[in-house]
Amino acid sequence: MSWRQFTWAALLVAALLLGACDTEPPVTSRTFLAFGTLVEVTIVGTEPKQAEQAIGQVQQEFEYMHRTWQPWDASALARMNMLLTTGAWFSAAPSVLPLLQQAAELERASGGRFNPAIGKLIKLWGFDESDQPTAQPPPKDEIASLVAAKPSLADIEIDGIRVRSTNPAVALDFGAFAKGYGVDRTIELLRRHGIENAIINAGGDLRAIGSHGDRAWRIGIRAPRGGGILAAVEISGDQSVFTSGDYERFFEFQGQRYHHILDPATGYPARGLTSVTVMTREGARADAAATALFVAGPDHWRQVAADMGVERVMVVLADGSVQMTARMAEHMHFEQDPPPQTTVVSTP
Ligand code: AMP
Ligand code: MG
Numbered sequence: 001m002s003w004r005q006f007t008w009a010a011l012l013v014a015a016l017l018l019g020a021c022d023t024e025p026p027v028t029s030r031t032f033l034a035f036g037t038l039v040e041v042t043i044v045g046t047e048p049k050q051a052e053q054a055i056g057q058v059q060q061e062f063e064y065m066h067r068t069w070q071p072w073d074a075s076a077l078a079r080m081n082m083l084l085t086t087g088a089w090f091s092a093a094p095s096v097l098p099l100l101q102q103a104a105e106l107e108r109a110s111g112g113r114f115n116p117a118i119g120k121l122i123k124l125w126g127f128d129e130s131d132q133p134t135a136q137p138p139p140k141d142e143i144a145s146l147v148a149a150k151p152s153l154a155d156i157e158i159d160g161i162r163v164r165s166t167n168p169a170v171a172l173d174f175g176a177f178a179k180g181y182g183v184d185r186t187i188e189l190l191r192r193h194g195i196e197n198a199i200i201n202a203g204g205d206l207r208a209i210g211s212h213g214d215r216a217w218r219i220g221i222r223a224p225r226g227g228g229i230l231a232a233v234e235i236s237g238d239q240s241v242f243t244s245g246d247y248e249r250f251f252e253f254q255g256q257r258y259h260h261i262l263d264p265a266t267g268y269p270a271r272g273l274t275s276v277t278v279m280t281r282e283g284a285r286a287d288a289a290a291t292a293l294f295v296a297g298p299d300h301w302r303q304v305a306a307d308m309g310v311e312r313v314m315v316v317l318a319d320g321s322v323q324m325t326a327r328m329a330e331h332m333h334f335e336q337d338p339p340p341q342t343t344v345v346s347t348p
Contacts, residue, residue, distance in 0.1 A: 025197075025213050030055045034062035035179050037203030043190070044197040044212050054193040058186045058200065065182050068095055071119050071128055071173045081119060081172055084156070084165040092163045096172075100163075102284055103177055104153040109308045110292035115264040117151040119171030127249055127260040128173055136253045143267035176261075180242060180287025183207040187283075207240040207283045220335070222247075224274035224316050229335045231314070233279065242286035244294045245275035261294045272297035272318060278305075279312035279328060286310070298323075306348045313347075316340075 028051035029042040041058050043051040068076045076093035083090045092100070103116050119128070124142060126134040137143075149169030156165050174181070179202045187207050190198050197210030199217055208217045216236040223230035224245050233241060246269070250259035263270040278290045289308045296304040298317055305313050305325070314324040314332060321341040324332060329344050 026051070028052060028055065030059070032059050032062070034059075034066045035182070035202060037179075039203070040199075040201045041186075042199045042201075043195055044210070046193075046195050046197075050193065051195070054190055054195055057189055057193075061186050061189060062182060065095070065178060065185075068093065069099070069174050069178050071171065071175075072123065077172055077174070080163075084163075084170050084172070085168045087164060087166070087168060089159070089162045089164045091161050092158075094161065097158070097161065097163075099174060099178070099181055100153065100156065100172070101158070102181065103174065103288070104156070106177075106285065106288040106292075106308065107153050110288065110295075110304055111307065112152060112264055113295035113304060114176060114288045114292035115152060116172055116174050116177055117153050117155065117170045118146070118262065118264050119173035120151070120169060121146045121262055121264070121267055122173045122175065122260075123171070125258070125260075125262065127262070128175060135251060137258055137268075147265070147267040176244070176291035177284065177287050179203075179205050180240065180283035180285070183240065183283035205240075205242045205283075205287065207238075208235055209238045211236045221277050221314070221332075222275075223336065225320070227336070230316070230322075230340070231332050231334045231336075233277075233331045234333070235279070235331065238281055239279055240281065240283040240286040241277065241279045242283065242290040243275055243277045244290035246294075247274070261291060263295050270295040270297060272299075273301070273315050274318055274320075275316045276301070277314045277328075278310050279331065280310045289313075302345065302347045311347065 025045035026048050027044050028048045031038055031040045039062055041055045071081060072078050077096060107115050122128050124138045126132055151167055151169040155167035155170050156163055183200045186200055187209060199206055199208040216234040219233050219241055220229040221231045224247050244261055246259035250257050259269045261270050273294055276290050276294045278286045280286045289310045292304055293301040301315055312325060312328040314328050316322055323343045323345050325347055326344050
């Protein structure tokens, strides 16, 4: 190649690179702590100053929700939990009412497997987010009496902004739901700012809208027994991906793992699955369904998925094998070599 040719070639490469830089959309990202996890907000294709301002509001909103919806510390929800035991009417915190109503619908659809009224049981085990888990299972009779009292969101009567519980055993814990509800609220906020491409990722549970430039959003699903990423899903448009697993909060006692997802029917950690991933549009539904399907276990998750209106599900069984719906298989790529033994199943 002559010098002349070389110079032209070099100029051409430089022009192509510059062109590529021109078309790369701006990416703005920030990470902060809320709901006991790292929340990462990424916005693509919006001018950075405007994106920064929107992310600031998202952060404030998460901090507000986190403060307000703690079940036992000095919060609006803690006050409600105290008053719910009295049976008297009282005014609910305004931000809690829509949360309560949406959660009640999902509890009903899940056949009570997702049940945010079991706050006392969760506290007894030490699995609420402000506490440390106990070192051993709580006494059997205390578990049994909380299960026998059958707390449910259906026990709460709502009249305008006033509420009361007809069952003194009811205590609200939105640990299985608040993140999902929170990403829905904050995605809505970003949309009001005119933002079309964004992802709000709360410790692996997320909602995404639009796309990452000219490619889809790519999300890793953690392997329940370590070893990094089990699989990756690609999403574009508007989708939430939520995972419930037995590895998030647990303790071991006499060789048994006791984790934070409790079966409201027995009062003990649900057995049979190690993780459940649900993909659907609304974060609130995905979050509630991931918890409910975990409780439903290997024999019943398909039925509960159908009852809760979710079509894309992947579950990991205790032996490491994987089951997923055909609709989920369209999006899932295994990252492990060899991939786990996988069955694609149909839902009712
Ligand atoms: P997740 O990771 O979304 O499955 O939520 C787990 C958290 O939800 C726990 O730490 C508890 O605070 C709460 N929780 C546990 N079991 C249930 C249940 N069956 N229904 C509703 N909330 C639950
Ligand atoms: Mg959940």
